[in-house]
Amino acid sequence: MTTAAMTKKGGIAPKDGMPSMLAYLTRVLKMPTIGAFWEELAGQARDQNWSHEEYLAALLQRQLADRESKGTTMRIRTAHFPAVKTLEDFNLDHLPSLRRDVLAHLATGAFVAKAENVILLGPPGLGKTHLAIGLGVKAAHAGYSVLFDTASNWIARLGAAHHAGRLEAELKKIRRYKLIIVDEVGYIPFDQDAANLFFQLVASRYELGSIMVTSNLPFGRWGETFSDDVVAAAMIDRLVHHAEVLTLTGDSYRTRQRRELLAKENRASNG
Template sequence: MSPVITRGADLPADAGHVAGRSSSELVSHIAYLARVLKTPIIGRIWAELATQAREEHWSHEEYLAAVLARQVADREANGTQIRLAGAHFPQVKTLEEFNVDHQPSLRRDVLAHLAGCAYIGRADNVVLLGPPGVGKTHLALGLGLKAVQAGHAVLFDTAIGWITRLRDAHTEGRLAAELKRLRRYRLLIIDEVGYIPFDSAAANLFFQLVSTRYEQGSMMITSNMPFGRWGEVFGDDIAAAAMIDRLVHHAEVITLAGDSYRTRARRELLARDPAAATRTTPPATGPTD
């Protein structure tokens, strides 16, 4: 017995029949189909591409591929903008803007590997360590942007911002729900761990965040403190060790060294213009911390 095919209630009986229709009828019909399919780009560009196809003698398959490619490109671009807004980056920084020559400790092949975002698919972590001003935040923002462009949901905040978020959720009795909600993000970026010590309650909340992400979703953490001093940050060497163990089990740990970009820029300015020491100078344009 042949399968019974039912027609959607909103689809006209002759929706599939186009032969013999006038040009104006076809235009209206294509506009209708584009609305039904929710493909506005197709509705706008099909005629332009049809003209190009006739002039350049495209095959039917080439024309169809061109139309669909334009729709997909627009949808992906819109998706990138939505993900970028949802990431809450304080500013947009790209990896291409980062001066790797000022960071000889940073291997270019490692940076290129991370830019490919394969670590996110494995739920691996990235930890960026180093003193203030060496570009940790710039790298985190640049890698976060690469993740957004690759189609991943990303969420950025400082360590204090994350603790505030988790503390509020705990106070309102929805911590478990908040931790579950955060699983929708493939990458969480936690900036500036170590600048301000955590109290015991904050350390416990942070540990819960790390634990729920373990082998489930990627985290990227920047810190001015080496791992050996994380006990000072979290107020407990044992808790810090347990947290580090979960973070680095599947992680790329990068330790940056050297002078602060701001300090270097100031020193270079004074070398060129000693009188600048008595003037107010604009901030350096190098990477953020």
């Protein structure tokens, strides 16, 4: 069915053909939300005496909101987070060292737009991975593509590409993501070949795309992880040049939960 077949002189569909006309137009223009809600909003517009402009704006806002919501859902799905965690669910009370204003700024995603980095350092159990995922989710909501993985998995991915003779192609593919998250640097030591691959990942994104890194080790011990102090220093230099470095201190939430559980059991037994 064509628009010509559905219209009379002047290009306007007859009243009884309007639903078919709009169904066709919204399908061709790829605006399914308008196709689904124009009639409902038209009734609301008549009841509330909206102007034509107000009705049009309401339809377009509904379409845009739906499109952004679906886009965000897709970006979060393709980020491959191990679990979707939000900053709102994170208990900041046990991390007095974390500045709220810095976290709020990072949550805007402005650092991604500037191709800046974020480094989260601190002992295990402080919630670094939760914070990294939460910031990644915020970036996805802001419209940025995100890809998450552990340091060991990033090395495995690059190693496979290198052995297949397509490392440059893989690095180029990774550069399409505005933000990559490298979790758990320092938990597993890497040999020199792995360190060189990781350095190439960092170098390939320098001032071009954002990297977020979590590590249980201070920078001074990264040479132990990457088996080469020189490579580690060169890597750190590129990471921190345009970066927000957050050094976290506090009690492990797992240790704290265990302590609270034991205290609760003691109170119950003494009662």
